[in-house]
Amino acid sequence: MTTRGESPTLATDIAVGGMTCAACVARVEKRLNRIEGVTCGVNLATGRARVVHPAAVPVEDLLEAVRRAGYTADRITDEGAPEPPASGCHDEDCVKVALIAVLALPVLLVSMIPALQFRNWQWVCFLLATPVALWGAEAFHRRALRTLRHSTATMDTLVSLGVVASYLWSCYALFLGTAGTPGLVMPFSLSTDGGHDHVYLEATVGIPLFVLCGRLMEDRVRRRTGSALYALAGLVVKDVSVLDDGPSGEPPSERLLPVARLVPGQRFLVRPGERVATDGVVVSGSAAIDLSLLTGESVPREVGPGDRVTGGTLNAGGSLVVRATEVGADTRLARMTQLVWEAQAHKARIQRLADRVAGVFVPAVLALAASVLGFWLGAGASAQGAVTTAVAVLVVACPCALGLATPTALLAATGRGAQVGVLFKGPEVLERLRAVDTVVLDKTGTLTSGTMRLLDTVTTGGWPAAAVLRLAAAVEQLSEHPVGRAIAAAAPPAGRAPGAVSEFTSMAGTGVRATVEGHALCVRRIPPGTRLPDVLGEARDRADAAGRTAVLVEIDGACVAVLTLGDVLRRGSVELVARLRTLGVEVVMLTGDGPGPAHAIAGELGIEKVRHSASPEDKAEFVARLKAAGRVAAVVGDGVNDAAALAGCELGMAMGTGTDVAVGAASVTLMRTDALAVVDALELAKRTMGIIGSNLTWAFTYNILLIPIAAAGMLNPMIAAVAMSGSSLLVVGNSLRLRSWRPRRATAQA
Numbered sequence: 001m002t003t004r005g006e007s008p009t010l011a012t013d014i015a016v017g018g019m020t021c022a023a024c025v026a027r028v029e030k031r032l033n034r035i036e037g038v039t040c041g042v043n044l045a046t047g048r049a050r051v052v053h054p055a056a057v058p059v060e061d062l063l064e065a066v067r068r069a070g071y072t073a074d075r076i077t078d079e080g081a082p083e084p085p086a087s088g089c090h091d092e093d094c095v096k097v098a099l100i101a102v103l104a105l106p107v108l109l110v111s112m113i114p115a116l117q118f119r120n121w122q123w124v125c126f127l128l129a130t131p132v133a134l135w136g137a138e139a140f141h142r143r144a145l146r147t148l149r150h151s152t153a154t155m156d157t158l159v160s161l162g163v164v165a166s167y168l169w170s171c172y173a174l175f176l177g178t179a180g181t182p183g184l185v186m187p188f189s190l191s192t193d194g195g196h197d198h199v200y201l202e203a204t205v206g207i208p209l210f211v212l213c214g215r216l217m218e219d220r221v222r223r224r225t226g227s228a229l230y231a232l233a234g235l236v237v238k239d240v241s242v243l244d245d246g247p248s249g250e251p252p253s254e255r256l257l258p259v260a261r262l263v264p265g266q267r268f269l270v271r272p273g274e275r276v277a278t279d280g281v282v283v284s285g286s287a288a289i290d291l292s293l294l295t296g297e298s299v300p301r302e303v304g305p306g307d308r309v310t311g312g313t314l315n316a317g318g319s320l321v322v323r324a325t326e327v328g329a330d331t332r333l334a335r336m337t338q339l340v341w342e343a344q345a346h347k348a349r350i351q352r353l354a355d356r357v358a359g360v361f362v363p364a365v366l367a368l369a370a371s372v373l374g375f376w377l378g379a380g381a382s383a384q385g386a387v388t389t390a391v392a393v394l395v396v397a398c399p400c401a402l403g404l405a406t407p408t409a410l411l412a413a414t415g416r417g418a419q420v421g422v423l424f425k426g427p428e429v430l431e432r433l434r435a436v437d438t439v440v441l442d443k444t445g446t447l448t449s450g451t452m453r454l455l456d457t458v459t460t461g462g463w464p465a466a467a468v469l470r471l472a473a474a475v476e477q478l479s480e481h482p483v484g485r486a487i488a489a490a491a492p493p494a495g496r497a498p499g500a501v502s503e504f505t506s507m508a509g510t511g512v513r514a515t516v517e518g519h520a521l522c523v524r525r526i527p528p529g530t531r532l533p534d535v536l537g538e539a540r541d542r543a544d545a546a547g548r549t550a551v552l553v554e555i556d557g558a559c560v561a562v563l564t565l566g567d568v569l570r571r572g573s574v575e576l577v578a579r580l581r582t583l584g585v586e587v588v589m590l591t592g593d594g595p596g597p598a599h600a601i602a603g604e605l606g607i608e609k610v611r612h613s614a615s616p617e618d619k620a621e622f623v624a625r626l627k628a629a630g631r632v633a634a635v636v637g638d639g640v641n642d643a644a645a646l647a648g649c650e651l652g653m654a655m656g657t658g659t660d661v662a663v664g665a666a667s668v669t670l671m672r673t674d675a676l677a678v679v680d681a682l683e684l685a686k687r688t689m690g691i692i693g694s695n696l697t698w699a700f701t702y703n704i705l706l707i708p709i710a711a712a713g714m715l716n717p718m719i720a721a722v723a724m725s726g727s728s729l730l731v732v733g734n735s736l737r738l739r740s741w742r743p744r745r746a747t748a749q750a
Contacts, residue, residue, distance in 0.1 A: 009037075012059050014049040016042065017072035018143065020215075021155035021402075023362045024071070027147075031069040032062060043407050048076065070146040097212050100136040103128045104205035111186065111202035120182050122199055126174060129201040133167040137208040153362045159211055161369075162395040166203040166717055169387050173199050200388055203717035207395055210725045235312030235333055240277035241269040243321065262327050270309075270320040278311040279331045280322040287318030365397040365707075372711045381713075388717055392710040396720035397703060401727040405695035408735035413688035416738050421672035422681045429667045432651045433685030438626060438633040439580055439678065440645070443591035443601055445638035446655055447576075447675060448567040452482050454490035455548065456564035458539035468561040472523050472553050475514045478504050483551060484512065486565050487523065511551070522554040526562075536562045547596030567597070569604065572676035577605045579679045579744075590619055590635075590645070619645040636670075636678050653678060680743040687741055695731045702727045 016028055025042045028049060032040040037054040051062050059075055066073035107125045110116045137160065144160035147153060173179035179186075179199045186199065240259045243252040243266075254269060259277050262268065267283060270276050276289070288300035291313050300316045303309055309322055312333040328334065369390040376386035410427045417424055424430060444450050457465040473491035476484035478501060504514040511524025526532070526540055532552070539562040543550035548566035552559060580587050588609040591598050598612035611622060619635075623645045626633045635645045638655035646652030646666045654666035670677035706723060709715050715723075 008055045009052055010055050012051045012053065012062060013076040014051060014062060014066060015072075015074045015076050016047055016049050016066055017074075019044055019047060019071060020143070021362075023152075023154040027069050027150075027152055027154065028066055028071060031065045035061065035065060038062070043411075044404060046407070046411060068150075070143070070150055093212070093216060096136070097209070097216060100132055100205075100209050100212065103132050103136070104209045107132075107205045108202050111199075114185050114187050117185055122174060122179060122184055122186070122201070125199075125201045126170065129167070129170070129204045132205045132208060133163055136205075136212075137163045140208065140211075153366055155362070157362065158365060158394045158397065159207060162207050162391045162717055162720075163204055165387055165391045165394075166200040166207070169384055170199040170201050170204060173384065200384075200391075200717065203388070203391065206722075207717060207720075210722050213725065215725075215728075235275060237275050237277040237311070241271075243267040243269060260328070262324055264324050264327060266324050267321055268324065270315045270322055272315055272317050272319065274315050276309050276311050276313050276315065276320075276322065278324050278328075279326040279333075280309055280311075280324045282307050282309060283321045283323050285318060285320040287320050288316040290314040290316045361397075361402070365394065368397075368707070368711070369393045376713065385713060389711065389713040391717045392713075392715045392720045393707060395717050396706045396710045396715060396724055401695070401699040401702060401731045404728060404731050404735075405699045406692050408732050409688055409691045409695060409738060412735050412738035413684060413691075416741055417681070417684055420680060420684075420743055421670060421677055422684060423669040423671060424681075425667050425669075429651065430685045430688050432632070433634070433668070433682055434689045435632045436585060436634045436651060436682060438586045438588065438631045440588045440590050440623065440626070440633055440635045440649070441607075441678075442635075442637035443589055443593055443598060444567060446636050447570055447573045447589070447601060447605065449570050450567065450638070452486040452549070452565050453568050454486055454563060455566050455568070456539065456543075457561060458535060458564075459561040460533045460535050461558060461560050463555070463560045465561070468553055468555070469563075471516050471519065471521055471555070472561075472563065474501055474516050475504065475512055475521055475523060477501075478514070479506065479512050483549060483565055484523075487551070487563060519555050520557065522552075523563075524552055524554075526550055526552045532559055532562070539564060544596070546600040547594065547598070548600070567601075569601070570673070570675045572674035573605055576675045576679055577607060579676075580682075583679070583682060585682070590614055590622060592616075592619075616644050620648050623649045634682075637666075653681065676743065683744070684738075684741060688738060691735055691738060695734055698734075699727070699731060 019025060019028065019042075021044070025044050028042045029040055032038055032049065032051055035053065035057060038051060038057065039053075040049055040051040042049045049066070053062060063073040063075065107128050110118075110121050110125055140156045140160040140163065143154070143156035147157060170179075178184075237259050239256050240262055241254050242257045242262065243254055245252050252267075262278060268277055268280075270287070272287070282303055282305050284305055286302065286304040289303050289309060290300045291310070303320070308325075309320070310333065311326075311331045326332070372393050373386050373390040376389055377383065381389075406427075410430070413430065414424055414427075441447055454469075457469055459465050459468055469487075469491045473488045476488040479485070479488070502515045504512065506512050507524065511522065513520070513522040513524075515521070530552070531537075532540060536552070536559060540550045543562070543564045543566075546566070548564050551563040551565060553561040553563060577587055586609070587607050588611065589598065589602050589605075589607045590611045592614050593612060595612045598610050602608075602610045611618075614622065623633060623635055627648075627650065632650050634651040634653055635649040636653045636655070637646055646654060651668065652666035653668040653670060655670050668681050670681065702723075706715065706720070710720055
């Protein structure tokens with residue numbers, strides 16, 4: 001990529017390890033942004049940094065900057081095929097937490113239940129708590145020291161200080177105070193009241209235990225929020241059965257080849273139950289292709305010779321020979337996966353605000369804890385009470401929930417959107433979608449299928465409609481005109497005239513004529529003023545009024561039928577318009593078609609505002625007027641003539657079946673063939689922003705409520721650790737609800 005003619009810039013993705021909270025995110029971004037010409041965004045949920053930097057800045061300099069900040073850094077080179085996180089490290093963490101629990105649970109139970117406190121129980125608890133404080137919390141201490149060397153603080157600093165302070169106070173009370181006296185009975189309190197005979201070993205073991213347990217559950221849930229992305233990666237085929245041409249007269253030979261070595265033009269075999277290796281065109285065979293995991297289409301699509309197939313789709317039945325057209329990063333699946341990862345490499349405005357708050361939050365908490373300690377000591381409280389109150393403030397104030405509130409929701413939303421055939425180019429798209437009040441719809445290819453079909457057949461003179469269509473289709477099989485192809489496709493192959501077609505003649509701009517089964521047949525357009533039998537004239541007039549194409553069929557010189565052809569509504573178009581109105585969105589049709597077809601389709605859909613005969617410049621100008629009037633407009637289109645309007649509007653939505661120019665100019669790509677993908681994108685955006693809003697509300701409310709309670713000495717440090725872990729789990733679990741989001745469907749046929 002480049003920037004306005006200046007020195008070229010590159011975008012590099014980096015995997016950042018060791019981040020635990022939003023303060024870590026702020027620290028990594030600060031370090032990277034210090035490099036001249038570098039801008040970056042770091043995502044806590046995915047552990048990725050997207051860095052835009054001048055080509056003159058080596059990638060190694062970026063990695064070193066992250067490492068100097070105290071984190072691990074590795075360049076991500078294969079963005080098209082992300083792999084799920086390895087489970088080995090997770091298993092080791094589970095074992096460690098289990099061992100900590102074995103040591104910690106007896107300490108917690110005995111410390112909290114006076115009836116279990118046997119003679120010298122405090123010394124046994126001390127022996128059990130010591131390995132937890134030193135070994136169990138070692139990761140917190142190590143990361144805290146590392147950030148301390150860089151004069152910063154993170155969540156690990158708060159946890160480490162909490163563990164160290166409670167453990168050292170317990171050591172003081174046991175060895176220098178009266179807490180080591182045999183027969184001591186110590187009641188458990190939710191607050192921090194106590195004296196020199198009170199030990200806080202339950203906080204020493206409880207803080208790391210609950211934080212680590214919360215982090216394990218949080219990681220598991222975060223992996224589930226990203227499971228849709230890894231499902232996309234799982235669609236990539238590893239090996240492919242390539243067909244090589246044999247010697248003359250011999251059948252082609254088959255060999256297994258890694259898909260990475262496949263080149264365009266090669267033919268490969270797709271057996272039933274296998275996934276299509278890469279994008280291509282069917283050479284021979286027929287099959288039902290299941291698109292559900294790729295585009296959200298629930299019904300398999302029948303394909304045959306000449307049809308395009310997409311890599312990663314499942315062959316539900318039948319064998320195919322396919323010629324590869326795009327491979328590697330050029331495939332539709334690779335572009336989809338890349339687009340989803342791109343969406344998560346950027347930040348929503350609300351997330352940037354939360355990260356800025358978190359960047360100063362930890363230092364502020366440290367200052368607050370020191371102030372609380374000084375206040376209680378100055379107020380005459382016991383040293384133990386003052387210390388444990390400060391520890392409670394440190395632990396309860398960790399900004400984990402704040403850092404996870406937005407990225408986990410975006411991760412789940414973009415992944416779920418990909419599963420239902422809606423691809424977002426960035427989180428800012430979701431923010432803008434929520435504010436959309438006007439949807440501008442193209443007609444051809446968006447509201448309609450974009451292909452001409454036979455809609456009606458009216459005959460006279462005793463000719464059955466099936467017989468006329470059979471003869472007309474036999475002739476039109478030899479035509480390349482869209483009208484001819486539509487007529488030929490309307491008759492089933494088994495029902496077409498078996499006799500040879502002779503004397504075929506194509507009349508440029510008019511139609512075709514030929515002899516079929518001894519009949520002189522002519523299929524042509526109807527010139528103005530042509531006199532027709534009444535029933536055929538009425539059929540022509542109805543077609544003209546609806547903006548459709550009327551074709552006359554003559555057999556042996558007699559006018560016997562009028563065939564009405566036209567574009568048909570795309571599946572879901574009627575429900576789309578109705579649901580947009582339900583959302584309070586104004587609907588406008590903007591098309592380059594003439595007034596007849598435009599108003600006919602608008603009438604079927606109930607669209608009142610129609611702009612017809614619009615050139616690409618007219619479309620762009622219309623969108624600009626909406627923008628100037630303060631409307632937030634989303635433009636939906638699929639063609640080259642829509643590209644300018646898609647690029648100039650607040651939010652462009654391109655049908656995935658459209659041109660590359662339209663898809664490239666749009667902010668949202670709709671991979672499904674039904675029009676309801678448009679409203680699904682709007683509803684998913686509204687749901688996502690609602691989840692983010694509730695996450696942030698909870699994250700801020702949690703800190704606003706519990707920090708004063710902890711500062712007032714009313715919160716035991718161990719309870720503070722439970723509350724802090726619970727708040728993070730609540731936020732991530734709330735985001736996880738987006739994985740189960742399903743598009744609404746009408747119960748009645750529209």
